[in-house]
Amino acid sequence: MYKGIITAALLAAGISSAGAATLDTVKQRGTLVCGVSTGFAGFSAPDSQGNFKGLDVDYCRALAAGILGDPNKVRYVALTAQNRFTALQSGEIDVLYRNSTETFLRGTTLGLRQGPVNFYDGQGFVVKKDLGVKDLKGLSGATVCVAQGTTHEVTLGDYGRANGIDWKPLVFDRPDTMYQTFFGGRCDAMTQDASALAGAVATAAPKPDDYVVLPQTISKEPLGPFTRNGDEVWSDIITWLHYGLVEAEELGVTQANVEEMAKSQVPAIQRLLGASGDLGSRLGLANNWLVGAIKAGGNYGEIFERNVGKSSPLKLERGLNATWSKGGLMYAIPFK
Numbered sequence: 001m002y003k004g005i006i007t008a009a010l011l012a013a014g015i016s017s018a019g020a021a022t023l024d025t026v027k028q029r030g031t032l033v034c035g036v037s038t039g040f041a042g043f044s045a046p047d048s049q050g051n052f053k054g055l056d057v058d059y060c061r062a063l064a065a066g067i068l069g070d071p072n073k074v075r076y077v078a079l080t081a082q083n084r085f086t087a088l089q090s091g092e093i094d095v096l097y098r099n100s101t102e103t104f105l106r107g108t109t110l111g112l113r114q115g116p117v118n119f120y121d122g123q124g125f126v127v128k129k130d131l132g133v134k135d136l137k138g139l140s141g142a143t144v145c146v147a148q149g150t151t152h153e154v155t156l157g158d159y160g161r162a163n164g165i166d167w168k169p170l171v172f173d174r175p176d177t178m179y180q181t182f183f184g185g186r187c188d189a190m191t192q193d194a195s196a197l198a199g200a201v202a203t204a205a206p207k208p209d210d211y212v213v214l215p216q217t218i219s220k221e222p223l224g225p226f227t228r229n230g231d232e233v234w235s236d237i238i239t240w241l242h243y244g245l246v247e248a249e250e251l252g253v254t255q256a257n258v259e260e261m262a263k264s265q266v267p268a269i270q271r272l273l274g275a276s277g278d279l280g281s282r283l284g285l286a287n288n289w290l291v292g293a294i295k296a297g298g299n300y301g302e303i304f305e306r307n308v309g310k311s312s313p314l315k316l317e318r319g320l321n322a323t324w325s326k327g328g329l330m331y332a333i334p335f336k
């Protein structure tokens, strides 16, 4: 009975009871339940065998490896732009890694926490080359394909009004139908995160060379993980996983050398990998949890390159996603 009252009180305070002690739930279950997209090449998409691959997926794998000792102990729940946040609020998933933009309103009205940005993006546009459009003004009067429930839907309207561009949005609730429609020639342009445009052209265009992503972006789209309010330890784990992967890149700790590096005499590496400092235990984890996490898919730079970088079909530059020491925004809070 008391439990019922407490649960009701927590719910009234906007704190889901499913949100409490997520770490214990994951340990007891022996599996991490990760919310991802239904299919966005480079970030989270099933391969031909149905195994999810991508930058966001590699965070799920690193997390499972760090907590459960096995990167494969993840169940992926494929979510649309529309149902992603409810899946987290209701406790259906433990964490959302789904190319989701962090904003003021999402951070203050959904009962959710926003973790460190794992990909700095911006809203871009793709057009067919033979349309001859070189900039956004050239899209006046154009029909623009856009996905429902995304930041893009709102920004497209705002930007058009502010800049006198009367584009006509055509809204889709599923990305696959949007791609079919755009590549079928029904829209003059398609807008979404620039990374997603690169993924769509590389994987869904009949002839990728026929399309060009315009150089301008019209928004900031900081993509990052979401957790539930009221579970600080779990949110801290999500935070420090990201900083750990970035710090590993800064310190030259890689998937191939992490076990060797765990014996390093360099104090910063010792603390990162748990040879000194007892940092992991403060999160309820093994002190060397990041050894397993880095072994799963490498440091941030390795995860970036494999999934979205020059050697991937998306061929994205590091740009803002380079480490701060190389002119980007990836900067790990010190492990001490």
Ligand SMILES: N[C@@H](CCC(=O)N[C@@H](CS)C(=O)NCC(=O)O)C(=O)O
Residues within 6 Å of the ligand: 037, 038, 039, 040, 079, 080, 081, 099, 100, 101, 102, 147, 149, 150, 151, 152, 174, 175, 178, 192, 193, 196, 221, 223
């Ligand atoms: N970053 C934007 C957009 C995220 C988004 O949902 N993008 C669509 C582009 S079509 C997507 O990834 N869809 C994949 C899916 O629904 O599985 C946001 O958080 O609102």
